[in-house]
Amino acid sequence: MIAINSTILACAFVAVMHSSAVTAFAPTHAFITSKHHQQQQQQPLAAAFVQTATVTATAIATDTSNIEDAAQQQLQKAKMLRQQAEQASIDLKSQRLQKKMQQDRSTDELIETYFFGIDRYTDSCSPDDALLNRLRDRRVGVSTLLQMVDRIFEREILANNNDENMLDGCIEALIELHEVLDEEFNLQQHCTACVAHSVEEHYGAGNVSHKLQNRFQQLQRQTQVETETAATNSSTAGASDRHHDIAQTSTVSVPVTRATPF
Helix, strand or coil, X not given: CHHHHHHHHHHHHHHHHHHHHHHHHCCCHHHHHHHHHHHHHHHHHHHHHHHHHHHHHHHHHXXXXXXXXXXXXXXXXXXXXXXXXXXXXXXXXXXXXXXHHHHHHHHHHHHHHHHHCCCCCCCCCCHHHHHHHHHHHCCCCHHHHHHHHHHHHHHHHHCXXXXXXXXXXXXXXXXXXXXXXXXXXXXXXXXXXXXCHXXXXXXXXXXXXXXXXXHHHHHHHHHHHHHHHHHHHHHHHHHHHHHHHHHHHHCCCCCCCCCCCC
């Protein structure tokens, strides 16, 4: 009887312990409800994060596109300004060239009239006297005479390759004959009570020959410097070429015969 009771008690104890264990590890309704509530709270947060990230990415993409558009516009503007500057430079050079050509034509006409003109002085006096009379009859200002010196000098350089240079000595004659005209001008000024300042400045205040001589010497010095510079550059280029040839010759490989070991 005692053994039976013990067995019954043991079985009852095992049943109670099993029930307690099941109860302890089984999820309760409160736990499930709390978990579900947390999931419901996290879903709006995740949706808001995705929306914020999307808006941010869109804003970044928009800003990047705007920056690229602005940069492209600046490049186009810079290109347009560069093209305008290049065209303006071409137009300016063209205008200067046209002005130079027009001035040269006018100066050449004066040179032809003064030095090679056919008029009443051609057969009646010497070439120098004819030139002097023409210069006296048709007085021009100092600036025009300086242009004549520049043009004659330029044409003499261009005519160096020709056997004949009809302008040879024209500048010297122009300077020499203006010494006579300067004396006449100074004498007239001495005899006249008053000479207009504009007239005095226009005709060089009786010092035209000196001004022409200075311009002639300036052109000669400039030409000499340019010639010497060109010669120096040519000599330097030739020396550089010779040095290059020597360097290439010295770097040519020469086969070396090695002794064969015994």
